Amino acid sequence: MSEMISVLKLDGTVDEEKIKAIPEDLIHKMYRLMVFTRQWNAKALSLQRQGRMGTLASVRGQEASNIGMGLALEPTDWFCPSFRETGAQIARGTSPKDLYLYFAGDSRGLRPPEGSRDLPICITVGSHLAHAAGIAWGAKIRGEKIAVLSSSGDGSTSQGDFHESLNFAGVFKLPVVFAIQNNHWAISVPFEKQTATKTISEKACAYGFDGVRVDGNDVFAVYLTIKDRLNIARSEFKPALVELVTYRMDDHTTADDASRYRTEEMLAPWREKDPIDRLRKYLTAKFGWDEKKETAFLEEISAEVEQTVRDFEAEPHPKPTDIFEHLYHDMPWHLKEQREEVARHQGEAAR
C-alpha cells in the first residue's frame, strides 16, 4: 500500500522546503477559494431547504481536494468533473451564479464560459473518465501539449468505465490524470463495501502506470501532486491515478439522510481534519492572520455569495420553447413543429 502524501499537518505546520513552489499570493487565493466554496455551498443548502434550489451534492469537507485540483490545472488543460467538484469548477472559472442556476433547475447554467475547456458536470457515475481519456487522446494525436484531469468519487471506481478508461490511458499512453476523491461513501455504501482493495491508488498497477495517494484535506499536497502529475502527463505521456483521501461531511445530497447509515462517531475524527481550519492555522503562524482579518474576510466572502444569489435570482425564467434548443446544431422539422405547438399553446411570450 503506497504511503499517503501529506504536506500541511493538522496543526498547520509544513516543511517549507516542500511548498517553495507555491507563492504567497497563491496560498491566499487557495484560502479565499476554499472559504468561498464553503459559503457558496452552505448558501445553496439553505436555499434548497427554502425551496429556492433543487437537489444538490454538498462539497463540504472536500474543499482542499477541489481547490487543489482546480488551481493545479493550466488554462489550456481540460477538466472533466462529476458532481462534487463545484469548488474545482469555480476555481477553474465556472461562474458560481451559473452553478446556482443549474442546481435550481435552469439548464442555461450548464453553458461553460467562453473559451472554457471544462466539461459540464457529469451525473452518470463514471462515464466522463472515458471522455477525459478521449480528449487527452485527441490532444496527443494533434500534438497539443496539454493534459486532462478527470475527477470522480470512490464509487466510480466500481464502474466498467473506470477500468476501461484507465486501461485505454495506459495502452495509448494518454496525457490524462484520473483523480478520485475518496470521501469514503457512495451514498450509503462505505468504502470497504465498494472495493476489496485497501486503497484506490493501488489499482493503478493493473493499468501499467503510477497510482499515488494524497491527503485530500491538505490543499498543498493536492495542488502539488496533481500539478506534478499533470506535468508528467503533458511532457511524458504518462497517465496517473491520484487518490485524494477525504471525507463527505454532509448527507450525500439534499435528498439523502445519512443518519440512516452513519454515526456521529464516524464523522468526529474528520472534523479534526477540516481542510480550511488547517490552512487558517498555517496562515496564522506564517502571515499573522488573526481574528480581525478573518472576520472582515468572512464578511467580504459572505457579501460576495449574497450578491451571487441576487444575480441568480434576478435571472428571468427561461422561455418554455427553450426546451427545443441545442438538441441539434440545426433544428430538424419535427422539433420546429413541436416548438410551434408549445408556442401556440403558451402564447407568444413562450418564444
Next chain:
Amino acid sequence: MARMSMVEAINSALDVMMAKDDRVVVMGEDVGVDGGVFRATVNLIDKYGDQRVIDTPLAESCIVGTAVGMAIYGMRPVAEIQFEGFMFKAYDHIYSHASRIRRRSYGYFGVPLVVRAPYGAGVRALEHHSDAPEALFCHIPGLKVVIPSTPSDAKGLLISAIEDPDTVIYLEPKRLYRLFKEEVPEEDYRVPIGQARLVREGRDLTIVAYGGMVQISEKAAQHVADEGVDVEVIDLRTVWPFDLEAIIKSVTKTGRLVIVHEAPRSFGVGAEISALVAERCLVSLLAPIKRVTGYDVLPPLAKLEDYNYPDPDRVVRAIHETMEF
C-alpha cells in the same frame, strides 16, 4: 387490507415474495442498509439478511449482468437500478443477454429476472433522473415491460413479474410513489401481465395511457364529461406486450383514439399503438389518432419540466380536436 402508497405496495410485494420463495433476492445500490433511495426496499435487510438483500458496488452493468447469471442458475433476482437514467450502463446485458438466453439455448435456460427502476418525470429531479425510456425496452425482442399506475396494481404486477419465467422491466413512476394511498391486500395476489385495466367506460373517445398519465387522462375525461363528451380510459399496465384486444375493442366502439405518454413522441409506444390500430381497425376510426406525449427533447430540468410533462389541459385539447374533426 392496509392503506399503502405505491412505494409501500412495492415494498410489500418484495416482502411477500421473499418470505414465500427463498430464491428471491433483491440487489442494487443502497437497497440494503439504507432501504433504497426511495425506501422501496426498507426493512427487507433486517428480515432477510444481507445475503438476500444486497448492497452492491456502484456498477449497473454488473448488477444486471450478475442478476442474469443468478436467474439462469435458478434464482429469482430482483435488481434495482437507482434511477431509470442509469439503466443504459446495463443495457448490453438486457439487450444482448437477458432477452436472448431463452432463444439462444433453444428453450433450455430462461432468465426469470426483474429489473426495477424509478421512472419518469414530475419530481423536479436532476439530469438523468427524469427519463421515460420504456420504448427502448419495448423494442427489444424477448422482453416484457410493466409500468403500474396505482398502489394495488404495483403490488400485483410486481408479484406477477417476479413469478414470470422471462425478464420483466418494471418501471415505477416516481411521481406516484407517495402521491396517494389506497387499500391494498397485505397477502400475495396477482395482476396478470398483459392485461389492461378499464379505468373508465365511455362511448365517444378512447384514451390509452399508463403510469403517471392515467390519472392525468382521468382528470381530462372528467373535465370533458361536463361538456357531454363520454371518454373511455384504458390503463395499459403492461406496456409490452400490451393488451391489443382491449384497445381494439374500445376503439371499435368509440371510433376515436388519443394516446397519452410522457416519453418522447417519435418512435414511442404511441406509435406502435397507432400502427396496430391502423392495421386492425382503421375503418372504425372517425378521426385521426392523436398523441399527447413528451416532446422529442431531453427531460427539461425543474424550471421547464411542466412544459414537457403532459397535463390535463393538453389532453383536453387533444380530445376537443379529435371530437371536432
